Amino acid sequence: xxxxQKRVNMLGEDETELRLGLPxxxxxxxxxxxxxxxxxxxxxxxxxFNETMDLKLKLSSKETAAATVDEGKDxxxxxxxxGGSGDSVKPPPAKAQVVGWPPVRSFxxxxxxxxxxxxxxxxxxxxxxxMDGAPYLRKVDLKMYKSYQELSxxxxxxxxxxxIGTCGxxxxxxFMNESKLMDLLNSSDYVPSYEDKDGDWMHVGDVxxxxxxxxxxxxxxxxxxxxxxLAPRAMEKCKNRS
Amino acid sequence: xxxxxxxxxxxxxxxxxxxxxxAEYASPHADQVLENVLENVLVFLTCxxxxxxxSLVCKSWCRAEALTRPELFIGNCYAVSPARATERFERVxxxxxxxxxxxxxxSLLPPDWGAHFAPWVSAMAGAYPxxxxxxxxxxxxxxxxxxxxxxxxxxxxxxxxxxxxxxGTSGLAVVASHCRQLRVLDLIESEVTDDEVDWISCFPDGxxxxxxxxxxxxxxxxxxxxLEKLVAxxxxxKKLRLNIYVCIGQLxxxxxxxxxxxxxxxxxxxxxxxxxxxxxxxxxxxxFAACRSLVxxxxxxxxxxxxxxxxxxxxxxxxxxxxxxxxxxxxxLRSVISRCHKLQIFWVLDSICxxxxxxxxxxxxxxxxxxxFPIDAxxxxxxxxxxxxxxxxxxxxxxxxxxLYFCQQMTNAAVIAMSNNCxxxxxxxxCIIPRYQADRITEEPMDEGFGAIVKNCKKLTRLAVSGLLTxxxxxxxxxxxKLVQTLSVAFNGDSDxxxxxxxxxxxxxxxxxxxxxxxxxxxxxxxxHHYYNMRFLWMSSCRVTRRGCREIARQMPGLVVExxxxxxxxxxxxxxxxxxxxxxMYRSLARRVDAPKYVEIL
Numbered sequence: 001x002x003x004x005q006k007r008v009n010m011l012g013e014d015e016t017e018l019r020l021g022l023p024x025x026x027x028x029x030x031x032x033x034x035x036x037x038x039x040x041x042x043x044x045x046x047x048x049f050n051e052t053m054d055l056k057l058k059l060s061s062k063e064t065a066a067a068t069v070d071e072g073k074d075x076x077x078x079x080x081x082x083g084g085s086g087d088s089v090k091p092p093p094a095k096a097q098v099v100g101w102p103p104v105r106s107f108x109x110x111x112x113x114x115x116x117x118x119x120x121x122x123x124x125x126x127x128x129x130x131m132d133g134a135p136y137l138r139k140v141d142l143k144m145y146k147s148y149q150e151l152s153x154x155x156x157x158x159x160x161x162x163x164i165g166t167c168g169x170x171x172x173x174x175f176m177n178e179s180k181l182m183d184l185l186n187s188s189d190y191v192p193s194y195e196d197k198d199g200d201w202m203h204v205g206d207v208x209x210x211x212x213x214x215x216x217x218x219x220x221x222x223x224x225x226x227x228x229x230l231a232p233r234a235m236e237k238c239k240n241r242s
Numbered sequence: 243x244x245x246x247x248x249x250x251x252x253x254x255x256x257x258x259x260x261x262x263x264x265a266e267y268a269s270p271h272a273d274q275v276l277e278n279v280l281e282n283v284l285v286f287l288t289c290x291x292x293x294x295x296x297s298l299v300c301k302s303w304c305r306a307e308a309l310t311r312p313e314l315f316i317g318n319c320y321a322v323s324p325a326r327a328t329e330r331f332e333r334v335x336x337x338x339x340x341x342x343x344x345x346x347x348x349s350l351l352p353p354d355w356g357a358h359f360a361p362w363v364s365a366m367a368g369a370y371p372x373x374x375x376x377x378x379x380x381x382x383x384x385x386x387x388x389x390x391x392x393x394x395x396x397x398x399x400x401x402x403x404x405x406x407x408x409x410g411t412s413g414l415a416v417v418a419s420h421c422r423q424l425r426v427l428d429l430i431e432s433e434v435t436d437d438e439v440d441w442i443s444c445f446p447d448g449x450x451x452x453x454x455x456x457x458x459x460x461x462x463x464x465x466x467x468x469l470e471k472l473v474a475x476x477x478x479x480k481k482l483r484l485n486i487y488v489c490i491g492q493l494x495x496x497x498x499x500x501x502x503x504x505x506x507x508x509x510x511x512x513x514x515x516x517x518x519x520x521x522x523x524x525x526x527x528x529x530f531a532a533c534r535s536l537v538x539x540x541x542x543x544x545x546x547x548x549x550x551x552x553x554x555x556x557x558x559x560x561x562x563x564x565x566x567x568x569x570x571x572x573x574x575l576r577s578v579i580s581r582c583h584k585l586q587i588f589w590v591l592d593s594i595c596x597x598x599x600x601x602x603x604x605x606x607x608x609x610x611x612x613x614x615f616p617i618d619a620x621x622x623x624x625x626x627x628x629x630x631x632x633x634x635x636x637x638x639x640x641x642x643x644x645x646l647y648f649c650q651q652m653t654n655a656a657v658i659a660m661s662n663n664c665x666x667x668x669x670x671x672x673c674i675i676p677r678y679q680a681d682r683i684t685e686e687p688m689d690e691g692f693g694a695i696v697k698n699c700k701k702l703t704r705l706a707v708s709g710l711l712t713x714x715x716x717x718x719x720x721x722x723x724k725l726v727q728t729l730s731v732a733f734n735g736d737s738d739x740x741x742x743x744x745x746x747x748x749x750x751x752x753x754x755x756x757x758x759x760x761x762x763x764x765x766x767x768x769x770x771h772h773y774y775n776m777r778f779l780w781m782s783s784c785r786v787t788r789r790g791c792r793e794i795a796r797q798m799p800g801l802v803v804e805x806x807x808x809x810x811x812x813x814x815x816x817x818x819x820x821x822x823x824x825x826x827m828y829r830s831l832a833r834r835v836d837a838p839k840y841v842e843i844l
Binding site for chain 2: 100128
């Protein structure tokens with residue numbers, strides 16, 4: 001972009017950018033000024049944090065740390081511009097957007113992201129996730145993940161960290177016990193299912209990932225006993241579609 | 243829109259007198275008479291700056307003031323411990339607490355940093371049984387905290403949660419059901435979890451005292467029938483701000499039951515399903531016309547511009563209009579704004595373009611506050627608004643006091659024009675979205691524009707800068723910004739001199755937040771004379787090192803110096819010469835006991 005180019009020339013040297021922002025920041029800057037756009041959903045650093053914010057109630061630091069780490073593989077690249085703890089600075093992906101810039105509140109940004117109709121941006125795909133027996137719902141942005149495995153890891157983190165002992169009954173306490181929960185999640189006792197655009201409840205994993213993201217309206221982690229009826233319908237639907 | 247309590251000062255955290263015995267220096271009788279007289283006089287003192295001055299006169303005045311202060315304002319919840327605050331001020335009816343630093347709004351604060359309401363509500367439960375009002379901003383509030391609040395204060399009347407998180411509809415349900423005298427429930431830009439609890443149905447049967455019910459930020463469906471009945475039995479209701487799940491047909495039903503409303507948030511402002519041609523739709527305009535006292539309008543979350551004419555009947559009386567979620571163009575705006583002669587506060591999206599701003603400037607001669615938000619928050623070559631619209635506002639709205647303006651392009655000339663035309667400016671926040679962006683026409687830095695603002699706007703107390711700025715801009719700010727209390731800096735400046743100018747020149751500075759600017763230890767250490775006068779300093783992605791931060795902590799024991807980064811953990815703190823990712827320091831009479839592992843307190 002011309003103004004950007006001229007500015008660099010006017011100040012005489014490229015080094016100026018490095019003084020301020022470091023290789024990462026400079027790279028960001030040039031990429032941004034060249035008019036490249038980041039698909040809103042693909043910026044893992046900021047979205048990762050917003051994702052974590054969506055997890056809302058009863059977050060334990062362990063859970064948020066885990067969630068952040070999951071989504072935050074890109075975090076050091078964008079945020080750690082000055083190599084805070086002596087790690088070498090990794091240049092950010094070319095289309096990265098800077099965290100928290102421009103200073104539009106996450107709340108407003110999320111709302112506008114859902115409304116935005118300008119071309120080239122992927123809208124967020126927020127769906128509610130409920131787990132049978134869990135006291136609270138969560139919301140996830142399916143566009144944050146690229147595969148069923150990533151989604152499964154994220155869900156596992158999300159529902160595994162209720163603080164023990166702050167809820168009422170003993171039954172709830174057992175449920176909140178992390179290792180028990182992970183056992184349940186990993187066993188065949190719990191089945192993740194989703195409601196698709198037609199209102200049918202389907203077994204997660206039956207269709208290709210992209211098709212799933214497009215058609216999923218809501219997620220529910222069901223008790224195995226209730227999910228028995230799902231599989232055959234899912235198969236039929238796929239057959240009908242293909 | 244967020245509302246702040248009336249202007250209040252910072253010094254509620256001063257130490258209480260060392261001894262609390264009642265009559266140690268004079269004869270008991272004289273001292274008690276003095277205090278009784280004083281207490282009766284001090285009741286009339288409402289401004290907290292005045293109260294802070296009173297408390298400095300002598301110990302007995304301090305005590306008398308502490309006993310008569312009804313409103314407690316804590317600008318930084320970590321500046322004082324709940325125990326200390328409740329010990330000093332015994333008869334408090336209203337508490338305002340602010341928690342996280344503002345940059346938390348932009349994802350610059352890692353999660354679970356703190357600002358928990360829990361220790362405060364538990365201390366207040368014991369100390370202030372007569373508590374009536376709580377205002378929280380950027381605090382972490384859980385459902386359990388709300389339950390404690392609802393159960394501990396039988397006279398509780400007003401709850402406002404601004405930019406808070408950590409609670410859900412379960413917590414709202416407890417407040418609604420237990421706070422029988424509730425007048426105000428204001429949820430503003432807070433994150434509320436959907437626990438699928440029907441909190442609207444939890445309000446008690448029978449007439450309520452509700453005057454304000456604001457829940458436009460609650461992104462969960464609500465029970466509309468229950469809401470309709472609630473509105474019908476709340477004859478004092480003046481402020482109602484609905485969420486996106488209320489469609490325009492439902493809005494109509496509520497409005498005809500509440501024509502006394504002064505503040506209305508319209509919810510989605512579109513029908514719940516596609517309306518076929520020929521369908522009978524209610525006369526929305528007549529519902530608006532019936533609300534003769536309406537002065538503040540917001541919402542429009544999913545606006546279909548065809549419905550805009552419905553609000554024409556109220557435009558002439560509007561003093562506040564929030565279109566900041568309405569994606570409308572200049573033409574659609576013009577039809578509304580041309581009728582809004584009394585408008586003082588206007589929030590809008592940049593979808594209205596420079597033409598839309600020209601329409602605003604042509605009509606809204608009384609405008610005091612303007613906020614223009616970007617639909618597309620990416621760095622672009624061009625945007626829908628620029629220095630052209632900005633200049634129109636400068637020329638048309640001479641009474642402007644507060645501006646927040648996002649744009650892709652700006653010129654020094656336009657900013658200088660505003661500095662000359664709008665002498666009443668108190669808040670000037672200009673966000674040129676592309677970082678390091680120079681003047682669009684001259685390609686010079688934006689130093690002269692911001693310099694003119696601090697020089698000409700003699701009432702300026704809040705400033706946010708952007709664009710390409712050299713140290714010269716900061717020398718202007720230090721030289722002329724004597725009243726500036728809050729300064730935000732991002733991707734600006736050349737060297738330590740920039741920050742030095744500010745710290746040495748801005749004698750009123752209270753809140754300084756800086757990101758991604760080349761200021762290091764030498765600049766940091768130049769502010770030692772001033773840090774106790776400030777509420778906080780935030781520096782992220784700058785050049786201060788652990789050594790520099792430690793030196794501050796060593797020299798200023800009255801500051802809490804927090805250092806952290808996103809990937810920090812207790813075992814891997816880093817070397818003394820390492821640059822710290824985030825420095826957050828603030829004056830305090832307490833040490834944090836709840837800091838997460840990644841926060842290191844030097």
